[in-house]
Amino acid sequence: MNVCTESLEYTCGSAVHGFIIKSDWSLALEAKNSILSFYAKLGRMDVAMKEFESVGLLSQVSWYARNWEGEQAFSFFVQMVRNCICPDDFTFGAVLHACSSLAVLGFGKMVHGYVIRYGFQAFVYVGNGLVNMYAKCGDTK
Numbered sequence: 157m158n159v160c161t162e163s164l165e166y167t168c169g170s171a172v173h174g175f176i177i178k179s180d181w182s183l184a185l186e187a188k189n190s191i192l193s194f195y196a197k198l199g200r201m202d203v204a205m206k207e208f209e210s211v212g213l214l215s216q217v218s219w220y221a222r223n224w225e226g227e228q229a230f231s232f233f234v235q236m237v238r239n240c241i242c243p244d245d246f247t248f249g250a251v252l253h254a255c256s257s258l259a260v261l262g263f264g265k266m267v268h269g270y271v272i273r274y275g276f277q278a279f280v281y282v283g284n285g286l287v288n289m290y291a292k293c294g295d296t297k
Contacts, residue, residue, distance in 0.1 A: 161194045169194045186246070226254035230263060237270065245279040252285030261293035 160169030173191055181187045195203040233251045236243055248271055255264035276282045
């Protein structure tokens with residue numbers, strides 16, 4: 157999907173999207189994010205919105221963080237926590253990426269607390285996100 161997005165190949169991307177659906181990869185978070193990005197970047201907002209509305213908060217946090225919409229990613233993350241929806245390792249990684257990009261140490265520390273609370277501190281993707289967030293926020297103690 158990413159190659160189709162970068163090369164603006166709508167026909168190829170639509171075919172890959174069909175393959176993703178048929179192969180049951182459409183439930184994978186990264187596949188959903190790639191599909192959303194593909195349609196949005198090619199200006200097919202009608203299809204992108206349809207895809208976006210079909211995904212849950214986990215994918216929305218990840219998609220916003222991946223597409224440099226950190227504040228929106230934070231908002232969805234807070235909604236998840238308030239609604240007792242347990243984030244997964246990719247969601248934590250995405251929101252930590254948003255914290256790194258915007259250099260918001262306070263929010264990053266809050267997310268770190270949730271990482272510990274939900275038991276995701278041993279996940280490599282989350283650990284890398286934490287190291288990156290603290291480094292980019294200037295807290296290397």
